[in-house]
Amino acid sequence: MNQKRYIAAFDFDGTLTTKDSLLEFLLFAHGRVKTYWGLMLLAPAMALMAMGVIDNNRCKEILLRYFFKGMRHEDFEQLGSEFAKRGQEILNPKTCATLKKHMSEGHEVYIISASVEEWVKPIAETLGVKNVLCTRLAVGEDGRLTGRYEGKNCHGQEKVNRLLEREPERKDYYLYAYGDSGGDKQMFEFADEHEKIVHSS
Numbered sequence: 346m347n348q349k350r351y352i353a354a355f356d357f358d359g360t361l362t363t364k365d366s367l368l369e370f371l372l373f374a375h376g377r378v379k380t381y382w383g384l385m386l387l388a389p390a391m392a393l394m395a396m397g398v399i400d401n402n403r404c405k406e407i408l409l410r411y412f413f414k415g416m417r418h419e420d421f422e423q424l425g426s427e428f429a430k431r432g433q434e435i436l437n438p439k440t441c442a443t444l445k446k447h448m449s450e451g452h453e454v455y456i457i458s459a460s461v462e463e464w465v466k467p468i469a470e471t472l473g474v475k476n477v478l479c480t481r482l483a484v485g486e487d488g489r490l491t492g493r494y495e496g497k498n499c500h501g502q503e504k505v506n507r508l509l510e511r512e513p514e515r516k517d518y519y520l521y522a523y524g525d526s527g528g529d530k531q532m533f534e535f536a537d538e539h540e541k542i543v544h545s546s
Contacts, residue, residue, distance in 0.1 A: 349519050353447040354508060354532060356524035357458035357465055357479075360542045361444065361472075364435045367405075370464050371412060373428050383411055401528075402498040409461070409482065414492030418484045425463035432468035440523065440542055441472060447521070448473060457508060459500040459528060478507040502531045 358366050371380045384391075387408055394404040413421060447454050455476040456469050462479035469477045481495040497503045512518060522529065522536035525544070533539040 349517060351447075351450070351452040351521070352455065352512060352518045353444070353452050353521040354455045354457050354504075354523070354536070355440070355444055356504075356526070356529050356532075356542075357456055357460050359525035359544065360523055360529075361437055361440050361456065362432075362435045363437050363544075366432065366435065366460050366464065366468075367408075369431065369435060370424075370428055370461075373431055374424050375412060380412075384408075387411060402500060405459075405498060406492075406494060410492030413482070413490050416490050418488055418490060421482075421490060422463050425461075426467045428464050429467035429471060432464065433471055436468075436472075437542070443523065444472060444474070452521075453518075455508065455511075457499065457504045457532070459498055459504075476511070478504070478511070500528045504529070504532045505535045508532075508535075 355361055358364075368380075371383075375383070390399065390404050390407045393399045394401060444454060453476065454474050455478060456465065456474050457478045458465050459480050462477065462481050465479045466477045469475075478499060480497075480499045483491045483493045483495040485491045499507055509515070520536040520538075522532045522539040523542060524532060524539070525542040529539075529541075533541075
């Protein structure tokens with residue numbers, strides 16, 4: 346009888362980090378003036394999200410389009426690599442220690458996040474994590490970001506779907522899940538064990 350494998354799936358923002366990486370990346374890429382000016386211009390979209398007129402996924406796509414549409418993908422990738430050092434400064438030591446413990450016990454570790462692959466993956470690599478499933482941005486034939494997602498935003502049920510694409514034989518593994526928000530609800534329900542990360546006040 347084959348022994349089950351162990352997999353640990355970690356959310357990124359608010360779980361492995363202490364701050365929202367999207368805002369931190371915007372500040373890194375564009376500086377405070379352009380970032381906060383852009384957020385002010387996008388306030389109507391955020392208000393519509395708060396009222397339930399548009400969902401989080403749509404609001405986030407509008408924001409990413411405003412800040413990055415038309416940027417060459419190679420430049421965007423370079424920004425993500427350069428952001429990795431800043432990203433390490435916002436890591437949550439406690440949750441990262443849990444991740445390292447899973448790795449030391451030979452468990453397969455995944456980071457599954459609604460944040461964008463180009464800035465999450467370089468930070469994940471500093472933690473020794475190779476399995477990164479994130480939101481991807483579409484790239485046009487001209488090599489520039491189109492301002493839209495490639496596929497779906499990796500949030501909610503999409504996190505489970507993306508894990509199943511990589512690990513389809515659910516009966517063959519025992520799954521731990523770590524997250525901090527409603528976007529992790531479906532992954533928690535899918536897991537054998539889960540832990541909600543509670544932020545200190």
